[in-house]
Each structure stands twice: as structure tokens, then as C-alpha cells.
Amino acid sequence: MSWFSRLRNVFRKDELDRDLNDELRFHAEQRAADLGLSPAEAQRRLGSTARILEESRDVKLARWLETVLQDLRLALRIWRKRPLVAVTAILTIALGAGMNIAVFRVIWNVMLKPLPYSAPARLVQVWIEDKEARTPPDNVLIEKWRNSSLTFTSFASFRPWSVTIIGQGNPEQVFTGMVSQDFFETLGTPLLAGRSFSKTDMSLGSDNAILLREGYWRRRFAGNPGIVGSEIEADGSLCRVIGIVPDSFLATPLIQVARGGSTALRGTRAEPDAFMPLSRARVGGMRLPTHTSFLIGRLKPGIPADQAASELATIAGPDEHRRIWLSALEDEVGYQLRPALLALIAATGCVLLIACANLANLMLAQVVLRRRELAVRAALGAGLARVMRQLVTEAMALSLAGGAAGLLVSQLLYQVIVGLYPDTIPRTANTAPDWIIYLFAFSITILTGLLFGVLPAWRAASEAKDEALRVGHPWMSRGSRRWSGAMVALQVGLTTVVLIAAGLLVRTFLTMRDIDIGIDRDHIFTASIDLPTSRYKTRDDRARFGRAWLDRLATIPGVSSAGISNSLPLRYTMLLDLRIFIPGSEKEQLVGGRAVGGDYFKALGMRWAAGGPFDPKIKSQVAVNEAFVRKFLRGKQPVGFQLPQGKSSMWITGVIKDVRHRGLREAPQPELYLSYDSFPLNPVDTVVRSSQPPAQIIAAMRSELKTLDDQVVLARPLAMEEVVDSELARPRFQVVLLGLFAAVALALAAIGTYGVIAYNVRSRTPELGLRRALGASTADLLQLVLASGIKAPMMGLATGLAFGWLVIGRFLEAMLYGVTARDPKVLLFTAGTLAVTSLIACLLPGRTAARIDPGIALRQE
Numbered sequence: 001m002s003w004f005s006r007l008r009n010v011f012r013k014d015e016l017d018r019d020l021n022d023e024l025r026f027h028a029e030q031r032a033a034d035l036g037l038s039p040a041e042a043q044r045r046l047g048s049t050a051r052i053l054e055e056s057r058d059v060k061l062a063r064w065l066e067t068v069l070q071d072l073r074l075a076l077r078i079w080r081k082r083p084l085v086a087v088t089a090i091l092t093i094a095l096g097a098g099m100n101i102a103v104f105r106v107i108w109n110v111m112l113k114p115l116p117y118s119a120p121a122r123l124v125q126v127w128i129e130d131k132e133a134r135t136p137p138d139n140v141l142i143e144k145w146r147n148s149s150l151t152f153t154s155f156a157s158f159r160p161w162s163v164t165i166i167g168q169g170n171p172e173q174v175f176t177g178m179v180s181q182d183f184f185e186t187l188g189t190p191l192l193a194g195r196s197f198s199k200t201d202m203s204l205g206s207d208n209a210i211l212l213r214e215g216y217w218r219r220r221f222a223g224n225p226g227i228v229g230s231e232i233e234a235d236g237s238l239c240r241v242i243g244i245v246p247d248s249f250l251a252t253p254l255i256q257v258a259r260g261g262s263t264a265l266r267g268t269r270a271e272p273d274a275f276m277p278l279s280r281a282r283v284g285g286m287r288l289p290t291h292t293s294f295l296i297g298r299l300k301p302g303i304p305a306d307q308a309a310s311e312l313a314t315i316a317g318p319d320e321h322r323r324i325w326l327s328a329l330e331d332e333v334g335y336q337l338r339p340a341l342l343a344l345i346a347a348t349g350c351v352l353l354i355a356c357a358n359l360a361n362l363m364l365a366q367v368v369l370r371r372r373e374l375a376v377r378a379a380l381g382a383g384l385a386r387v388m389r390q391l392v393t394e395a396m397a398l399s400l401a402g403g404a405a406g407l408l409v410s411q412l413l414y415q416v417i418v419g420l421y422p423d424t425i426p427r428t429a430n431t432a433p434d435w436i437i438y439l440f441a442f443s444i445t446i447l448t449g450l451l452f453g454v455l456p457a458w459r460a461a462s463e464a465k466d467e468a469l470r471v472g473h474p475w476m477s478r479g480s481r482r483w484s485g486a487m488v489a490l491q492v493g494l495t496t497v498v499l500i501a502a503g504l505l506v507r508t509f510l511t512m513r514d515i516d517i518g519i520d521r522d523h524i525f526t527a528s529i530d531l532p533t534s535r536y537k538t539r540d541d542r543a544r545f546g547r548a549w550l551d552r553l554a555t556i557p558g559v560s561s562a563g564i565s566n567s568l569p570l571r572y573t574m575l576l577d578l579r580i581f582i583p584g585s586e587k588e589q590l591v592g593g594r595a596v597g598g599d600y601f602k603a604l605g606m607r608w609a610a611g612g613p614f615d616p617k618i619k620s621q622v623a624v625n626e627a628f629v630r631k632f633l634r635g636k637q638p639v640g641f642q643l644p645q646g647k648s649s650m651w652i653t654g655v656i657k658d659v660r661h662r663g664l665r666e667a668p669q670p671e672l673y674l675s676y677d678s679f680p681l682n683p684v685d686t687v688v689r690s691s692q693p694p695a696q697i698i699a700a701m702r703s704e705l706k707t708l709d710d711q712v713v714l715a716r717p718l719a720m721e722e723v724v725d726s727e728l729a730r731p732r733f734q735v736v737l738l739g740l741f742a743a744v745a746l747a748l749a750a751i752g753t754y755g756v757i758a759y760n761v762r763s764r765t766p767e768l769g770l771r772r773a774l775g776a777s778t779a780d781l782l783q784l785v786l787a788s789g790i791k792a793p794m795m796g797l798a799t800g801l802a803f804g805w806l807v808i809g810r811f812l813e814a815m816l817y818g819v820t821a822r823d824p825k826v827l828l829f830t831a832g833t834l835a836v837t838s839l840i841a842c843l844l845p846g847r848t849a850a851r852i853d854p855g856i857a858l859r860q861e
Contacts, residue, residue, distance in 0.1 A: 071393035078394060085366060086398060089359055092748070093402025093448055096355035098409025099348040099741065101441050105414050107341050108436060110334035116250050118188020119298075123329040124305060126155075126295040126312065128322060136294050141316055145297075148315045151308040153300050156186035157278050157293040158254050164530055164713050165220075165274070166233040173530065173715040174216070177251055177272035178280065178293070184245075186298050194228045194243025197277055201242070207277035210239040214247045216273035234276070236532020236711065245275060254294070296329060337421075339814045340734050343501060346811075347741040350494040352444070354745050356451040357487040357494075358752035363395060363456035364484055365759050388457040395453025396446070403445030410441070420733050455483060481760070488756050489796035495742075495749040496800025496834055500808050502735070502742035503826035504816055509731040511818030517724065518659035518668075519569055520605030523691050524720035526568050527701060529684040529712055542680035545709070549684065550598040552704040558692035563600025566681035569661045570723050571716075576679060578672060581644040582632045589632065592669060594661075597676030601656065603689045604720075611639035611654025616675040622650045626658045628670035664727045665817050687720075694719050734815060746837065753841040757789040761845040769852050778851075785846035786839075793838035801831060 079086035114120050126145075128137050137145075146155050157180035165174050184196045192214055201209040210232070212221075221227045231238045251272050278293055299308055305326045313324045334341075367374065374387055529549070536542050546564050553562035567575065576593030600606075601613055614621035622643070629638050643650045650672075658668035690697050698717045705714050771781065809821020819826075 067389070068393065071390050072397060074390065075394040075397040079397065082366070085362065086401075089362060089398045090402040090405060092355045092359060093399055093445075094405035094409050095744065096348075096352040097403050097406030097441070097444050097448060098413060099744075100345070100352055100444055101406055101410035101437065102413035102417060103341065103344045103348050104440050105410065105433060105437050106417055107345060108434065108440075110337055110341065113434070115330055115333065116248075120330060121328070122299045122301070123187070124297050124299060124308070124326045125329050125332050126297055127325040127327065129325050139293070142293075142295055144315050145312055149297075149308075149311060151300055151303045151311045152297045154182045154186045154298050156180055156183040156296045156298075158183065158251075158296065159278060159293045160272070161276075162530065162715065163235045163274065163276065163280075164532065164711070166711060171711055171713050172220075173713040174273045175271075176274045176276055177254075178278045179275050180278050180293070183275075184249075186296060187249075189245075189249045192244040192246040193225070194241070196243060202277050202279055207279045208237060208239045209242045209277060210234055211243045211245050211275040212241055213245050213249075213271065213273045213275075215271075217244050233711075234274075235280070235530065236534035236536075239276070247271075254296070297326075339812070340730075343734070343812060343815065344737055344741070347498050347501060347738055347745075350498050351741055351745050351748070352448065353451070354491045354494050354748045354752070356448055357491045358748055358755070359395075359398075359452035360455050361484050361487050361752060361756050361759075363391075363452060364459060365755075367391065367456050367459070368763075388454075391457035392450070392453045395457070396449040399445050399449030399453070402448070403441060406445070407438075407441055417737065420736060421730075459483060484756050485792040488753050488792040489799070491749040491752045492793045492796030492834060492838065493800040493803070494796075495745045496797055496830055497804055497808055498738075498742045498745045499830045499833065500800070500804035500826060501812060502738045503830055504809060504812055504819060504821070504823060505731065505735050505738055507819040507823060507826060508815065508817050509728065509735045512664045512731055513728060515660065515664050515818075517569065517664065518606060518657050519720070520689075521720050521724050523689055524604065525688045525690065525694060525697050525701075525717065526571065526720060526723060527686045527698075527717040528571075528715045529686065529705070530715065531682045531684060531712060533682070535711075536682065539680050542682060542684070543677050546597055546676055546680055546684060548708055549686070549705070552708055553598075553686070553688060553701070556688075556690070556697070556700045556704060558690045558697070560689050560691075561599035561603040562686070562688045563596060563598040563603040564676055565594060565596045565600055565685050565687070566676075566679070566683075567594060567661070568685045568687060568723075569604065569659050570663065570727055571685065575671070576674070576681070578645070580650075580672075583642075583644070585632075591628070591672055593672045593674055593679070595674050595676045595679040595681055600687065603687045604659075605689075606659060607657045609655045609657050611652070614653040614673075614675065616677055619675060619678040620648065620650050621653050621675070623654045623656055623673040624652055625656050625668060625671050625673075627668045628672065629655055631670050664724075683715075731815075731817075746833070749834075750837050750841050753789075753793055753838055754844060756792075757785065757842055758845040758848070760789070761785060761848055772852055781852070782843075782846045786842050789842040789845070790838060793834070793841070797831060797834050797838070800834075801827060804830070 115123070117123060126137055128135050128141075142155065142157060145152070149155075159178040161176045161178045162173050163176045164171050166172075179197070181197050181199055181202045184191065191211070194211070196211070197209060200206055212227070217223060217227065227241050228243060229241065231240050233239070297308070299305070305328075309324045309326045312326075316322070316324065377387060377390075531542060531545060536545060550562060550564060553559055576595065578591050578593040579588045580591055581588050597616060601608075609626055611623070614623055624633075624638060633641060638652050638655050641652045643652065656673065660666065660668055661671070662669070686701075688697060688701065698714075701717070702714050705712060771784075776784075804827065805822055809816070809823075813821055
């Protein structure tokens with residue numbers, strides 16, 4: 001029979017059943033006539049009518065479809081009769097599946113989704129590994145490779161930056177991508193209008209071209225097509241707009257790689273609003289170190305990365321301390337997020353397994369209540385597989401409903417995750433779920449239904465005939481009780497693992513929060529000023545601006561002290577490269593220098609370990625930090641120490657206590673503090689101490705700056721509390737989400753433990769009543785319930801603690817700071833929390849058992 005005929009028969013089932021019954025009756029009558037048997041005996045020898053009908057339908061129907069529809073109709077009728085159980089199961093599945101879908105959606109966008117560039121698998125990032133440090137290559141090497149490489153089709157350099165644009169409105173600091181000539185061609189991105197950068201545009205002195213992003217072009221210039229070819233002022237010089245970059249082009253993946261964890265550009269737009277030649281970022285020499293542009297290369301088809309790396313190393317020349325390293329660009333995107341996302345998906349996976357174990361126990365209890373119904377089915381000829389199929393279908397119906405609700409939960413949770421993260425998560429803004437997300441949601445829904453449906457179905461089907469028509473109060477068999485206890489142990493064990501992980505991250509967050517960063521946090525305000533190089537060309541120009549700006553700041557009411565620097569703590573770390581000779585050493589040492597002016601030390605609340613500040617008018621005076629003394633001047637008197645530098649020397653006036661400039665996790669490095677008048681760098685970072693409200697101080701600073709120079713912008717104004725808080729934002733993100741998942745896991749485990757013990761108490765009511773009638777006291781009954789109920793949670797707790805001791809800390813090692821992977825406080829807190837929770841979950845049903853009335857209990861049997 002053709003499949004078309006079978007499918008057609010599904011919709012004429014009643015007519016087909018009548019035909020089959022007539023045919024079966026004919027065969028029974030014919031056998032009775034041939035063998036001289038009674039109709040009943042002939043029917044008995046023929047076999048079960050129901051089974052023969054089902055086997056016949058298998059031939060004439062698309063049986064799998066008809067059975068599924070039949071089982072689904074029955075499942076809906078059953079769950080309509082038990083709405084509380086159905087709603088509980090659906091909500092539990094929605095919570096567990098929704099968490100997993102939301103986290104997977106972030107992982108897909110960040111780590112798994114192909115990059116939005118042409119042939120992204122051929123894009124690699126080029127690094128230099130030198131003495132265990134991984135850095136971008138310098139400009140000399142990049143030019144060599146561009147001119148000589150045969151394994152790459154092109155190279156593209158990129159650097160996040162910012163410029164001040166003037167045109168049709170007030171000056172505005174714009175987040176800008178500094179790029180090389182072949183940047184858009186390497187990535188395979190066509191422009192919306194105009195052209196890309198040419199070789200001439202990259203030449204120093206002729207690099208006055210600019211590309212605008214479509215959204216910025218429409219917002220700032222009202223989408224005027226005539227802007228292409230016209231000039232606008234950027235950083236004090238006229239630049240010609242040569243093209244428009246479409247909004248579909250995403251630079252966020254590159255920005256995520258290029259930032260490398262820096263807080264330099266926080267608070268800027270997620271995507272650059274403009275693109276300019278990379279040479280402009282090098283104007284002034286001191287503004288950028290020599291290797292700060294990140295290099296991306298496009299491999300020729302069929303060229304492996306190892307071969308390309310060998311070629312680049314050959315072109316670069318021999319160097320025993322240098323290694324060329326190529327990494328797939330897809331692997332670099334989101335690498336900082338990778339540990340946190342993997343921890344979150346592991347936690348949500350645990351929550352889902354806890355939910356499945358919880359629902360498995362719920363389903364076990366439900367099939368016990370339906371034991372007689374299942375026994376009748378078995379007696380009428382339903383086999384083990386048929387009964388299991390019906391029960392699994394019922395579980396699937398709940399799982400599909402829960403999965404649909406889980407999609408709604410995932411959408412809300414996805415927005416929470418994206419909103420909580422301190423920086424922009426690559427490729428997560430305004431993205432609708434891809435088809436892969438729906439496929440994952442469907443898959444996890446089916447898996448959930450199988451996980452909590454198969455075990456109860458197997459137990460019910462295997463026990464249906466043995467204990468089918470037993471009268472009395474329904475209760476679980478010994479085997480089912482063991483499985484139920486195992487589910488409780490699994491829930492508690494998984495919850496233990498999630499709580500340990502959350503506890504370690506909480507300890508990390510608290511440790512980082514309490515770090516002494518070496519400066520005050522309260523009543524301090526910071527900002528940055530980018531000076532147009534066309535009008536502030538020389539050191540004297542920048543020094544004059546610095547002095548005038550400090551004078552203006554001093555006139556603001558409520559300002560007690562103010563200072564300037566080339567780099568503030570926990571913001572963009574851009575130091576002078578100073579080569580000094582330490583007496584007693586064999587060679588010059590490279591040390592970072594920080595130029596400061598005004599009351600910089602006082603404004604930040606920095607503390608002196610020895611000596612005091614230098615005279616800003618004397619170029620030869622410097623201050624050093626404690627890290628400098630520990631590394632270079634151990635055992636020497638630092639104050640007054642002479643530091644030879646070339647033909648001159650500097651002498652130390654004081655030692656400042658260490659400041660964590662580079663981040664809360666990074667130990668202070670040796671640094672020199674010099675006079676800003678001697679090294680006036682750009683940009684001019686500003687710090688002000690005042691007890692006035694932030695909005696009032698920032699408004700006053702903007703007003704004074706506009707009076708001083710109305711073509712520069714006060715950029716990124718932040719209170720120091722906000723700067724420090726931004727450093728804590730990532731660990732807080734991890735703590736909040738993992739803590740939320742741990743709380744959900746704990747709640748599910750507590751509910752699951754309570755539900756199992758409460759059900760066992762209810763099913764043992766006649767036994768407990770008999771014990772009470774025979775003289776058992778309230779304490780005896782309570783002890784009996786606690787003794788039987790606490791075993792499974794304690795086994796799960798012990799297993800979870802052992803797993804946490806051996807595995808969890810190492811899995812989270814990259815995310816921990818100031819806490820060991822086997823922190824005893826975390827383990828003790830987790831053990832205590834779960835022990836108390838399990839005890840409470842046992843005590844509540846235990847109190848019910850202790851108050852049982854013997855007469856009422858015995859009448860239930």
C-alpha cells in the first residue's frame with residue numbers, strides 16, 4: 001500500500017475501523033465453522049481483538065501519525081484534569097529551557113555565528129609573541145609583509161580612536177576607526193556611496209579623507225548626498241568626505257579584539273561613526289606607541305595558517321625571542337567573554353537538569369496515581385513499548401508547551417544579559433533570533449521531554465502488570481522510590497556545583513571591590529580633551545593650553561584641587577617610553593613615564609611613601625612609585641637618587657604609593673612621574689576634586705573649556721566612582737547572572753526535595769497512623785521521616801562538594817582573583833546552605849507526619 005493511501009486512511013479512521021471489525025468477525029465465524037468451535041472459543045484462539053486491530057492499522061494507516069495524534073488527544077484530556085500539575089511542569093520547563101536558550105543565543109552571536117565579512121574563515125589576526133607577551137606587530141613589520149607576502153591577498157590595520165568633528169552644529173567627539181588603505185577591501189565590504197581610501201589618502205600630510213557611517217550621516221547631516229565630496233573639520237583640519245559606510249557593516253567584532261580589555265573607549269558608541277586614515281592616529285609621534293594598530297590578514301584560498309606564519313617569520317628576519325602567531329579572527333572575537341559564557345551555559349545546563357529531575361519525580365508520582373488505568377491497558381494487550389509511548393507523549397506535550405513559553409522567557413532574559421554587560425557584546429544589538437536559535441530551542445525542548453519522561457514511563461510500564469490491580473492506597477514500589485531518591489540526590493548535587501561556582505565569583509567580586517587602588521574614589525571627576533593638532537602643533541602650544549586650563553579649573557566654585565595628565569588611573573594607559581640607566585645594571589631599562597601637572601597628586605588623593613612632589617618648573621625632578629623602587633632601587637635610598645638618562649640625569653624627589661593604573665587585576669608596574677610642562681602630551685586628561693554635585697561640576701567644566709577654546713570638546717566626563725565601577729562591571733555581571741541561576745537551582749532543589757518527601761509521607765499515611773496507634777511518639781515519627789528523607793540530599797551534597805573540590809575551581813580559574821579554587825569559606829557556606837535547606841524541606845512534611853490522627857489514617861487503607 002502506498003504512503004499516500006496510508007496518509008489518506010488517517011482521515012477516514014472510523015470507516016476503516018468498521019471495515020476491519022467486519023473482516024475480523026468474518027475470520028472468527030469462518031474458523032468456528034471450519035473447526036466446529038463455539039464463536040467464543042474461535043475468537044479466543046484468534047487472539048486479542050484490540051491487538052489484531054492495531055496490527056492491521058499498521059498496514060493500512062500511517063500508523064505513527066495516527067498514534068501520535070491519538071496519544072496527544074489523550075494527553076490533553078489528562079492534563080486538563082490535572083491543571084495544577086500541568087501548569088507547574090510547563091512553568092518549570094519554561095524557566096529551565098528559557099535560560100539555556102537565552103545564553104545559547106548570546107554564545108551563538110558572539111562565538112559561533114560566522115563573522116559578517118566575506119569568506120570570514122580566511123581572515124586571521126597577526127600577533128608577535130615576544131618573551132611570553134603577545135602584542136600587535138609594529139608598523140615596520142607590517143609594511144614589509146604588505147610588500148613581500150605571497151600567502152596573503154591583503155592586510156588591513158585597525159585602531160579604535162576618536163576625533164572632534166565640527167560641521168552643522170556644535171563640536172562633537174566622534175568614535176572613529178583608524179584604518180589602513182585596504183581595510184574595507186580586505187573585509188569584503190562595499191560602500192554605500194563614494195570610494196574607499198587610496199594610497200595617497202594614507203600619506204602623512206595628505207591624510208585628510210574621511211568616511212562617515214550611514215547612521216551618523218543621516219543624523220548629523222540629514223542624509224544630504226551632497227556631503228560626499230565636501231569638506232568638514234575634524235581635529236582642527238579640513239577633511240574631505242569621500243564615501244558613506246553602510247550601517248550593515250559591523251566593526252564591533254574588531255573593536256572587541258582591539259580593545260583587549262582596555263577601558264579607553266568605554267562610554268562611546270558601539271560602532272564607529274567615522275573612519276579615517278591610520279596615519280592620522282600617529283600624528284605627533286608621542287600620541288601612540290609604535291605598535292598599536294591591530295593587523296588583520298586575508299589568506300589566499302587553500303593556504304594553511306602555519307605556512308603563512310612561516311612566511312611572515314622569514315620576511316621579518318631571524319629573532320630567537322620573537323614568534324609570529326596567527327589566530328583565526330573568529331576565535332579572537334569575544335575571547336574575553338568566553339569564560340563567562342561557558343560558565344553561564346554550564347550553570348543553565350545544571351538548572352535544566354535539576355528541573356528535569358524535579359519533573360521526573362512529579363511524573364513518577366502521577367503514574368502511581370494512574371496505576372490501575374495502566375494495568376487495565378496492559379491487561380487488554382498493550383505492551384511495554386505501547387504504554388511507554390503513551391506516557392512519553394504526555395511528557396512531550398508538556399515539554400512542547402514549556403518550550404514555547406521558554407522562548408518568551410529567553411527573549412526577556414536575553415535582553416537582561418545584554419543590558420547587564422558593561423561593554424557592548426559583539427553582534428547582539430538589535431538582532432532577531434536566527435533559525436539556529438529556534439532549532440536549538442526545539443532540540444532542547446525534545447531533550448527535556450525525554451529526560452523527564454522516559455524514566456517514569458519505563459517504571460510505570462514495567463510495573464503495570466505485576467502490581468496492576470492491587471487494591472489499597474497507591475504508593476511507589478521500592479524500585480521507584482530508589483529512582484526518586486536518586487533524582488533528589490542529583491538535584492542537590494547539581495545545585496551544590498552551581499552554588500560553589502557562584503560563591504567563588506562572589507568572593508572574587510568582593511576581593512576586587514575592596515582592593516586599595518591607591519587613590520580616593522569620592523568627590524573626584526575626570527574628563528579628557530583631544531587638542532586639534534593643526535592648532536596645537538608644538539609642545540609649547542600644548543603646555544600653554546595645559547596651564548590656561550588649570551587656571552580656568554581653579555576658578556570653578558567648589559573645586560579644591562585640579563590636575564592634568566596624559567593618562568588617568570583605570571582609563572586609557574598611554575605612557576611615555578623612557579630609557580634610563582640604573583647604576584649597577586648592565587643595560588638601559590625601559591620604563592613607563594606619566595606626565596602630570598597642577599595638583600594632580602592631591603586631586604586624586606595619592607599618598608607619598610617617602611619624600612614629596614617635584615617642582616613642575618624643574619625638568620630634571622621626577623617622582624617614582626613603589627614598584628619602581630622594588631625593582632630597581634632595592635636596598636637604596638630613593639629620595640635624592642640620580643637616574644642617568646642619555647647625557648643628562650634626573651633625580652627623585654619622592655616615592656608615591658602604588659596606584660593600579662592598568663586595572664584592578666593587574667599589579668602596578670614601575671613608573672616615573674614627570675612634569676607636564678616638560679612632556680605636554682595629547683590628549684589632556686583632567687582630574688578635579690570637588691564636593692559639588694557631578695552635573696554642576698561637569699557643566700562648569702564645559703563652560704570654562706568653551707570660553708578657553710570653543711572648538712574642543714570635554715569628552716567622557718566621569719566621576720571616579722564610575723571609573724572604578726566600570727572595572728567591577730564585568731565581575732558584577734558574572735556574579736549577578738550566576739547568582740540568579742544558583743538561586744533558581746536552589747529553589748528548584750528545595751521544592752523537589754520537599755515534594756518527594758511530602759509525597760512519601762502522604763503515601764505512607766496508613767503505616768504512620770498504625771505506628772502512632774501502637775504507641776510511637778511525635779518525636780519518633782519526626783525522626784523516622786527525617787532519617788528516610790535526608791539521606792538522598794546528603795548523598796547529593798557530598799557528591800557535589802567532591803566535584804566542586806576537584807573540578808569547578810579549575811574550570812573557573814581564569815575568572816577568579818584573590819581567591820583559591822578550593823576556597824574553604826565557599827565550600828563551608830555551600831554545605832551549610834544546602835544542609836539547612838534540605839533539613840527544612842524534610843521538617844515540613846515531618847511535622848505533618850507527626851500530627852497524623854491514627855483513626856483517620858487507618859481508614860484511608
